[in-house]
Amino acid sequence: MKFGYFDDANKEYVIQTPKTPYPWINYLGNEQFFGLISNTAGGYSFYRDARLRRLTRYRYNNVPLDNGGRYFYVHDEGDYWTPGWMPVKRDLDFYECRHGLGYTSITGERNGLRVNQLAFVPLGFNAEVYRVKVGNASDSPKRVSLFSYLEFCLWNAHDDMTNFQRNLSIGEVEIEDSVIYHKTEYRERRNHYAYYSVNRPIDGFDTDRDTFLGAFNGLDTPQVASEGKSGNSVASGWSPIASHGINLELAPGEEQSLIFMLGYVENPQEEKWESLNVINKKPAKAMIEAFATDAQVDSALADLAAYWDGLLGKYSIQSSDDKLSRMVNIWNPYQCMVTFNMSRSASYFESGIGRGMGFRDSNQDLLGFVHQIPDRARERIIDIASTQFEDGGAYHQYQPLTKQGNNEVGSGFNDDPLWLITGTAAYIKETGDYGILDEDVPFDSGRQGSATLFEHLKRSFDHVTNNLGPHGLPLIGRADWNDCLNLNCFSNEPGESFQTTTNLDGKTAESVFIAGLFVFAGPDYAELARRRGLEDEAVRAEREIENMRKITIEHGFDGDWFLRAYDYHGEKIGSRENEEGQIFIEPQGFCVMAGIGVEEGLAEKALNSVRDRLETDYGIMLQQPAYSKYYLNLGEISTYPPGYKENAGIFCHNNPWVTIAETVIGRGDRAFETYAKIAPAYLEDISEVHRMEPYVYSQMIAGRDAVREGEAKNSWLTGTAAWNYVAITQAILGIQPDYDGLRVDPCIPQAWDGYSISRSFRGAEYKIEIRNPHHVSKGVKSVTVDGKTVESNVLPVFEAGTSHEVVVELG
Ligand code: GLC
Ligand code: GLC
Numbered sequence: 001m002k003f004g005y006f007d008d009a010n011k012e013y014v015i016q017t018p019k020t021p022y023p024w025i026n027y028l029g030n031e032q033f034f035g036l037i038s039n040t041a042g043g044y045s046f047y048r049d050a051r052l053r054r055l056t057r058y059r060y061n062n063v064p065l066d067n068g069g070r071y072f073y074v075h076d077e078g079d080y081w082t083p084g085w086m087p088v089k090r091d092l093d094f095y096e097c098r099h100g101l102g103y104t105s106i107t108g109e110r111n112g113l114r115v116n117q118l119a120f121v122p123l124g125f126n127a128e129v130y131r132v133k134v135g136n137a138s139d140s141p142k143r144v145s146l147f148s149y150l151e152f153c154l155w156n157a158h159d160d161m162t163n164f165q166r167n168l169s170i171g172e173v174e175i176e177d178s179v180i181y182h183k184t185e186y187r188e189r190r191n192h193y194a195y196y197s198v199n200r201p202i203d204g205f206d207t208d209r210d211t212f213l214g215a216f217n218g219l220d221t222p223q224v225a226s227e228g229k230s231g232n233s234v235a236s237g238w239s240p241i242a243s244h245g246i247n248l249e250l251a252p253g254e255e256q257s258l259i260f261m262l263g264y265v266e267n268p269q270e271e272k273w274e275s276l277n278v279i280n281k282k283p284a285k286a287m288i289e290a291f292a293t294d295a296q297v298d299s300a301l302a303d304l305a306a307y308w309d310g311l312l313g314k315y316s317i318q319s320s321d322d323k324l325s326r327m328v329n330i331w332n333p334y335q336c337m338v339t340f341n342m343s344r345s346a347s348y349f350e351s352g353i354g355r356g357m358g359f360r361d362s363n364q365d366l367l368g369f370v371h372q373i374p375d376r377a378r379e380r381i382i383d384i385a386s387t388q389f390e391d392g393g394a395y396h397q398y399q400p401l402t403k404q405g406n407n408e409v410g411s412g413f414n415d416d417p418l419w420l421i422t423g424t425a426a427y428i429k430e431t432g433d434y435g436i437l438d439e440d441v442p443f444d445s446g447r448q449g450s451a452t453l454f455e456h457l458k459r460s461f462d463h464v465t466n467n468l469g470p471h472g473l474p475l476i477g478r479a480d481w482n483d484c485l486n487l488n489c490f491s492n493e494p495g496e497s498f499q500t501t502t503n504l505d506g507k508t509a510e511s512v513f514i515a516g517l518f519v520f521a522g523p524d525y526a527e528l529a530r531r532r533g534l535e536d537e538a539v540r541a542e543r544e545i546e547n548m549r550k551i552t553i554e555h556g557f558d559g560d561w562f563l564r565a566y567d568y569h570g571e572k573i574g575s576r577e578n579e580e581g582q583i584f585i586e587p588q589g590f591c592v593m594a595g596i597g598v599e600e601g602l603a604e605k606a607l608n609s610v611r612d613r614l615e616t617d618y619g620i621m622l623q624q625p626a627y628s629k630y631y632l633n634l635g636e637i638s639t640y641p642p643g644y645k646e647n648a649g650i651f652c653h654n655n656p657w658v659t660i661a662e663t664v665i666g667r668g669d670r671a672f673e674t675y676a677k678i679a680p681a682y683l684e685d686i687s688e689v690h691r692m693e694p695y696v697y698s699q700m701i702a703g704r705d706a707v708r709e710g711e712a713k714n715s716w717l718t719g720t721a722a723w724n725y726v727a728i729t730q731a732i733l734g735i736q737p738d739y740d741g742l743r744v745d746p747c748i749p750q751a752w753d754g755y756s757i758s759r760s761f762r763g764a765e766y767k768i769e770i771r772n773p774h775h776v777s778k779g780v781k782s783v784t785v786d787g788k789t790v791e792s793n794v795l796p797v798f799e800a801g802t803s804h805e806v807v808v809e810l811g
Contacts, residue, residue: 001685001686001687001688002684002685002687002694003015003016003017003019003020003021003024003687004016004017004020004097004694006322006326006681006684006695007098008322008325008326008329008330010098010100011100011101011308011312011330012098012099012100013098013099013331013693013694013695014096014097014098015039015096015097015098015099016095016096017095018039018040018084018085018086018092018095018097019085020039020687021687021688021691021692022065022348022691022692023038023039023040023042023065023066023348024038024039024097024099024692024693025037025038025039025042025043025099025347025348025693025715025716026038026099026100026103026104027102027338027341027342027716028045028102028103028104028119028120028121028128029102029121029128029341030102030121030123030307030337030341031123031124032047032048032126033045033046033047033048033121033125033126033127033128033264034046034047034048034050034121034341034342034346035119035121035128036058036346036347036348037069037070037104037119038066038069038348039084039097039099039104039106040066040069040084040085040086040087040097040106041069041070041071041072041082041083041084041086041106041117041119042058042066042067042068042069042084042086043058043066043068043069043070044056044057044058044068044069044153045128045262046157046346046352047126047192047264048400048401049345049399049400049401050157050345050346050352050353051156051157051158051345051352051353052155052156052157052401053155053192053264053401054153054155054156054157054160054352055152055153055182055194055262055264056068056070056150056151056152056153056262057151057152057153057160057239058153059161060351064086064087066086066348067086067087067218067219068151068219069084069086069150070117070119070128070130070148070149070150070262071084071086071087071148071149071150071219072115072117072130072132072146072147072148072149073088073146073147073149073222073224073225074110074113074115074134074144074145074146075144075145075146075147075225075226075227075228076110076111076113076142076144077143077144078228079110079111080225080226080228081108081110082108083095083106083107083108083109083115083116083117084097084106084108084117085108087218087219087220088220088221088225089220090110091110092108092109092110093109093110093111094107094108094109094114095107095108095109099695101304101305101308101312101330101334102120102121102304102307102308103118103119103120103301103304104118104119104120105117105118105119106118109137111138112136112137112138112139112142113134113135113136113137113138113142113144113250114133114134114135114137115132115133115134115135116131116132116133116135117130117131117132118130118131118132118133120300120301120304122291122300122303122304123300123303123304123307125287125290125300126263126264126265126287127261127262127263127264127287127291128261128262128263129259129260129261129291129297129300130259130260130261130262131257131258131259131260131294131297132146132257132258132259132260133255133256133257133258134146134248134250134255134256134257134258135250135253135254135255135256136250136251136252136253136254136255137253138252139252140252141249141250141251141252142248142249142250143247143248143249143250144247144248144250145203145228145229145245145246145247145248146244146245146246146248146258147222147224147225147230147243147244147245147246148196148198148242148243148244148246148260149212149219149222149241149242149243150196150241150242150243150262151209151239151240151241152171152182152184152194152239152240152241152242154167154170154171154184154185155184155185155190155192157351157352157353158353168237168238168239169237170184170185170237171184171235171236171237171238171239171240172184172186172187172235172236172240173207173234173235173240173242174278174279174281175205175207175234176281177201178197178198178199178200178201178202178244179195179196179197179281179284179288180195180196180197180205180207180242180243180244181193181194181195181279181281181284182194182195182196182240182242183279184240186272186279187277191266191267191268191269191272192264192265192266192267193264193265193279193284194262194263194264194265195261195262195263195265195281195284195288196242196244196260196261196262196263197260197261197263197284197288198244198246198258198259198260198261199258199259199260199288199291199292199293200246200258202244202245202246203230203245203246203247204229204230204231204232204244204245205230205232205233205242205243205244205245206224206230206231206232206233206241206242206243206245207233207234207235207240207241207242207243208231208233208234208235208236208238208239208240208241209235209238209239209240209241210238210239211223211224211231211233212224212231212233212241212243224243224245229245230243230244230245244260246258257294259291259292259293259294259297261287261288261291263284263287263288265283265284265287267279267280267283308334311333311337311372311373312329312330312333312334312372313758313760314333314371314372314759314760315328315333315371315729315735315757315758315759315760316328316329316757316758317329317733317755317756317757318755318756318757319755319756320755323676323679323681323682323684324681324728326681327679327680327681327728328728328729328733331680331681331695331696332368332679332697332721332724332725332728333368333369333372333725334696335368335696335697335716335721336365336368336369336372336721336722336725337369337372337373338696338716338717338721339365339368339369339716339717339718339719339721339722340365340366340368340369340373340376340380342716342717343355343356343357343358343361343362343365343400343717344357344358344361344717344718345357345400345717346717347714347715347716347717348715348716349699349713349714349715349716349717350714350717355397356397356398356399356400356406356409357383357384357397357398357399357400358396358397359384359387359388359394359395359396359397359398359413359416359419359420360396360413360415360416360419360481361719362380362384362423363381363384363419363420363422363423364419364422364423364719364722364723365719365721365722366380366381366423366426366427366722367422367423367426367722367723367725367726368721368722368723368725368726369722370426370427370430370431371430371737371760371761374427374430374431374433377427377430378427378431378433378436381420381423381424381427381436381453382436382439382441382453383398383403384398384420384423385420385424385441385453385456386403386441386442386443386445386446387403387404387405387444387445388417388420388441388443388444388456388459388460389411389443389444389448390443390444390448390449390459391459391463391466392417392456392459392460392461392462392463392466393411393412393414393416393417393463394411394413394416394417394420395407395409395410395411395444396409396410396411396412396413396416396478396499397409403445404445405444405445408500409499409500410500412477412478412502412506413477413478413479413480413483414463414464414467414474414475414476414477414478414480414511414514415480415481415511415513415514415517417459417460417461417463417464418460418461418463418464418514418517418518418521419517419521420456420457420460421457421460421461421521421522421524421525422520422521422524424436424437424453424457424524424528425521425524425525425527425528426737428528428739429737429738429739430737430761430762431762432739432762432797434528434531434532436453437452437453437454437457437528437532438452438453438454439452439453440452441453441456443456454528454529454532457525457528458525458529458537460525461522461525461541461544464514464518465544468510469507469508469509469510469566470508470510470566470570471510471551471555471566472547472548472551472555473510473511473512473514473515473548473551473552473555473556473566474510474511474514474515474518475506475507475508475509475510475511476488476506476509476510476511476514476565477502477506478499478500478502478506479499479635480511480513480514480517481513481517481586481654482513482584482586482622482637482646483498483499483636483646484498484635484636484637484639484640484645484646484647485564485565485573485634485635485636485637485646486498486501486634486635486636486637487506487509487565487567487568487573487633487634487635488502488503488504488505488506488509488568489501489502489503489504489635490503490504490568490632490633491503491632491635492632498635498636498639499636504568506568508566508567508568508569508570509565509566509567509568510565510566511564511565512552512556512562512563512564512565512574512587512591513564513565513586513587513590515548515551515552515556515587515591516552516562516586516587516590516591516593516594516596517590517594518545518548518594519545519548519549519552519591519594519595519596520590520593520594522541522542522544522545522548523542523545525541526538526541526542526545527739529541531739549594549595549596552591552596552597553596553597553600553602556587556591557597557602558572558574558575558576559576560576560605560606560608560609561574561583561587561588561605561606561609561610562574562587562588562591562596562597562602562606563575563587564581564584564586564587564623567633567634568633569633571633573634574587574623579625580625580626580627580628581623581624581625581626581627581634581637582613582623582624582625583609583610583613583614583623583624584622584623585610585614585620585621585622585623585651585654585655585657585658586622586654586657588606588607588609588610588657588658588661589610589654589656589657589658589660589661590657590661591603591606592606592607592661592664592665593657593660593661593664595664598664598665603661603664603665604665607658607661607662607665607667607670610658611670615674616650616703616704616709617677617710618650618677618678618690618701618702618703618709618710619650619652619655619674619677619678619701620650620654620655620658620674620677621648621649621650621703621704622646622647622648622649622650622651622654622703623647623648624648625648625705626642626643626647626648626703626705627642627647627648628642641706641707642703642705642706643702643703643704643705643706643707643709644700644702644703644706645700648703648704648705649700649701649702649703649706650678650700650701650702650703651699651700652678652697652698652699652700652701652718652720652724653699653718653719653720653723654723655674655677655678655720655724656674656675656720656723656724656726656727657723658674659671659672659674659675659724659727659731659732660723660726660727660731662674662747663731663732663747663778666747666777666778667747667777668732668746668747668748668749668750668777668778669749669750669777671727671731671732671747671748672732672748672749675724675727675728675732678697678701678720678724679697679724679728680692680693680694680695680696680697680698681694681695686710689710689711690710690711690712691711691712692712692713692715693715693716696715696716696721697715697716697718697720697721697724698712698713698714698715698716698718698720699713699714699715699717699718699720700712700713700714701713731747732746732747732748733746733748733755733757733770734746734747734748734770735757735759735768737761738794740794740796740797741794741795741796741797742759742761742766742794742795742797743793743794743795744768744770744780744783744793744794744795744806744808745778745780745793746770746778746780746808746810747777747778748770748772748777748778748810749777750772750775750776750777751775752772752775753771753772753773754769754770754771754772755770756768756769756770757770761797762797762798762800763799763800763801764797764798764799764800764801764802764803764804765802765803765804766795766798766803766804766806767803767804767805767806768795768806768807768808769805769806769807769808770808770810771807771808771809771810772809772810773809773811774810774811776810776811778810779810779811780793780808780809780810781809781810781811782808782809782811783795783806783807783808783809784806784807785804785805785806786804786805786806787805793808
């Protein structure tokens with residue numbers, strides 16, 4: 001069952017009912033100012049950091065769901081309603097939500113009045129602009145009132161939800177003309193405020209929540225909207241809000257447009273005040289001026305569209321499969337950019353107050369956006385590397401606002417360092433910018449000196465070889481990619497964090513996954529060393545990699561698949577010898593991606609085992625059989641009920657590893673099959689089962705053991721976005737940035753006749769046509785560039801600004 005449709009020409013997903021299975025959201029903002037907005041206008045806004053600079057309130061775990069957002073109440077002769085349906089939930093004669101790239105447009109119509117609210121954050125601007133159009137579709141004149149509404153957060157989202165003894169006494173606002181200024185704590189140490197404006201005179205306002213709502217009312221029955229009259233209340237303490245009251249007279253067929261703006265201003269210390277306790281409003285007024293007219297809004301929308309066209313135009317496909325095209329051309333790269341902006345901080349599942357940027361997460365996210373924004377990817381790499389320790393270990397997370405490692409979570413996740421090699425290599429392959437390796441980069445934000453980025457990569461590589469266990473496999477530390485496989489944490493304390501508890505010394509538990517990752521990432525380190533003229537170092541690295549490859553086959557293979565790990569007692573995990581958790585997906589994907597066991601036929605065996613034991617109609621489960629009880633020696637993985645999350649859920653992040661692995665052994669049909677199983681556009685028809693947005697990946701889909709098999713959770717902020725982007729654009733469609741050019745090496749379903757790709761690479765345009773007349777999966781038979789046959793399938797780096805026609809025939 002579908003709840004909407006893809007409008008590919010406009011790059012939008014169009015939702016046709018407000019009653020989606022769950023709020024389906026979108027993101028606004030690209031630089032500093034961000035908003036989350038649902039299809040019923042719920043959500044919130046923040047400046048840079050969802051915890052420390054939260055502008056508007058949102059209550060997670062709320063009832064009814066998705067209650068709180070940017071609302072426009074319409075009062076029409078005693079009747080009142082909201083165009084996004086929520087929160088009033090009055091029946092609408094027409095409803096539509098269009099989620100586009102960086103904007104959301106919601107339309108509702110009732111009794112001949114059509115209201116459209118469009119929300120976006122203009123480029124380079126610290127505000128959300130809402131254009132509200134009110135149209136009289138009836139044949140008689142209408143007199144209606146419009147009441148805007150949003151609720152301010154007192155900046156620190158965590159404190160705001162916990163510290164009521166203080167917070168209910170500190171709220172302060174100023175009201176001048178049509179602008180409501182929120183200035184709580186500005187009187188003391190803050191030099192920032194928020195404001196909510198509208199571009200016309202108002203007939204009333206409210207800034208005190210209780211006055212607006214009326215005692216004990218909810219957002220669905222605010223007194224002001226039901227009576228059609230503002231209370232002109234001035235907040236003092238309690239809960240400050242912003243509401244404008246505007247009376248409109250509309251002739252039949254007439255439409256009026258109003259421009260609202262929620263903005264954020266920081267004043268220099270010496271320019272904080274206009275006069276005693278009166279804030280300096282100059283910057284706000286200048287911002288409001290910039291969006292006083294529809295023409296200004298239209299031009300900013302055009303700029304935003306051009307910005308996205310520029311980013312998405314870096315890679316696009318023309319194919320006969322619309323679902324594939326919309327994933328590759330629009331939604332997957334869009335989601336990758338959202339992960340760049342948000343990491344794992346703010347979604348409808350991440351509260352925005354808990355987690356910083358993950359060392360491993362951010363390096364992996366980079367694989368999905370590096371071609372779109374190489375300069376910002378460069379900065380991100382340096383930021384991440386700056387939190388690394390001298391010994392190559394890394395803070396698991398860092399805070400975006402301070403860029404410092406997060407001490408509460410600490411370090412000891414032994415896969416973390418290796419992702420820095422993969423992220424950096426991807427950046428260099430994309431850009432050819434070897435200079436990044438010479439950058440002087442601090443250790444632990446300067447507390448442990450500094451070294452070149454190349455030296456950081458060396459420490460990452462050596463961190464593995466310096467921390468080997470009894471079989472010569474890498475020690476797992478607190479956990480590897482699977483945060484919930486906690487082999488050195490024997491926790492019996494309710495509520496104790498599995499992420500931060502290590503109560504054993506950790507000199508035995510080993511990870512086959514890290515071994516695979518080492519063999520996968522290591523060759524890039526060796527190659528970069530060689531390209532710096534460090535031949536001996538390259539040879540040394542290659543020896544270590546080869547050694548790890550052998551050890552993985554010797555101690556990490558279990559007959560038909562790769563083992564997962566050895567536990568604290570040296571016992572196997574992910575082995576046929578285990579009763580539960582016999583086979584895990586992660587080492588199968590990663591070891592084969594690294595090429596381990598390909599020649600020996602073990603890779604094929606492992607992938608067949610994945611197909612036979614882990615695959616379902618909804619994707620590939622993380623492990624089987626699910627853990628039915630808590631295991632002290634395994635940790636958090638066994639805390640989840642069977643079928644959810646790491647305990648045998650379909651943890652989408654690692655499915656593309658299998659997809660890519662299938663291309664390593666040349667099975668294009670299998671590769672595409674596993675890809676399409678979890679790609680959201682292909683799941684649109686089962687939205688009632690899947691329940692999350694059909695335009696973005698979710699972290700997890702419930703597995704076979706779960707009560708609600710096939711149901712997804714944790715949409716948007718997941719490494720799934722980047723890895724599936726790599727799987728489809730590079731492994732399957734075969735356009736692979738490499739050190740010396742663009743390699744073309746597809747691995748596709750045999751039935752495909754071909755497709756065309758446009759790719760910008762280091763400033764040049766490559767128009768690549770792939771033909772498959774012999775219906776093979778893999779193997780490049782011939783390549784022509786601008787009509788001339790060339791020998792290699794690595795297309796050269798062309799002069800920036802030039803454009804080239806490439807024809808590749810498979811066979
Ligand atoms: C979450 C984390 C990621 C981890 C994964 C598996 O997605 O963000 O770092 O690898 O879970 O536990
Ligand atoms: C929980 C989640 C896991 C995530 C981790 C991050 O353990 O199950 O997916 O990586 O939290 O803090």
